[in-house]
Amino acid sequence: MTIQYGIYKNNIYSIDLVNGEIELTSHNPQDKVYGFKEYTDILGKEHPEILIKIVSETEISFAYKLEFKVLYKGEVFLPTAIGKFLLGNDSIPIYSNNIEDMPRYGFERIDKFIFEKEIALNDIDALIEYKVPILKFSDRDTEVNRINKENIREYISNLIE
Known part of the structure; x- marks a missing residue:
């Protein structure tokens, strides 16, 4: 979503x-x-x-959609979801379509070509935020922000939902 x-x-x-x-x-x-x-x-x-x-x-004055990637053990993965509810779980679900991630990182198969893993927020190297311009602003460049490990909880708690 x-x-x-x-x-x-x-x-x-x-x-x-x-x-x-x-x-x-x-x-x-x-x-x-x-x-x-x-x-x-x-x-x-x-x-x-x-x-x-x-x-x-x-x-x-500006419109955009937020997209995220998770940096975990030096690799980039997509989160299943991002929101304040993650703070209660203290973890984030990430997924991959690479079967090699099962033995390498402990992912579990949830579908034929989809593998998922729940990781603790403390284990994330960084959260990468992409502000992708939409509507009349779509000709602008995407803004990319790196949220380092020590700032992830604060960043998530300030998300507008």
Whole structure:
């Protein structure tokens, strides 16, 4: 699952593209000053803890999707998922499609060509973040940031979900 983000009024929000519109999501009640409204689901139930706002592409200063890679024992792997929930597990699932990773790194086969391993956050060498520009910003270069081992927990705890 890839989460997309947009910068609006110098704040970062998760965004959804809905019928050609950009929907910003916030959990901060102070964003009501920017015109955010409480979310009402398709059954009509109100969710006061979720605020949304529809904006045009011209109203956001940057939009991107986050992608990640995990550096583990000097090799690069893809994480199955990244989010605050990892802090409770204190580990991260990574996967590979290389059968040699089973004996080399202790991966387990979960499908014919997919191998997975749960590794402790402390065992990660680094987390590599890719901010891939989207929408009208897609002609920009991807930003790459390396989050070193000692900063991974803090980085994950600050992720917007």
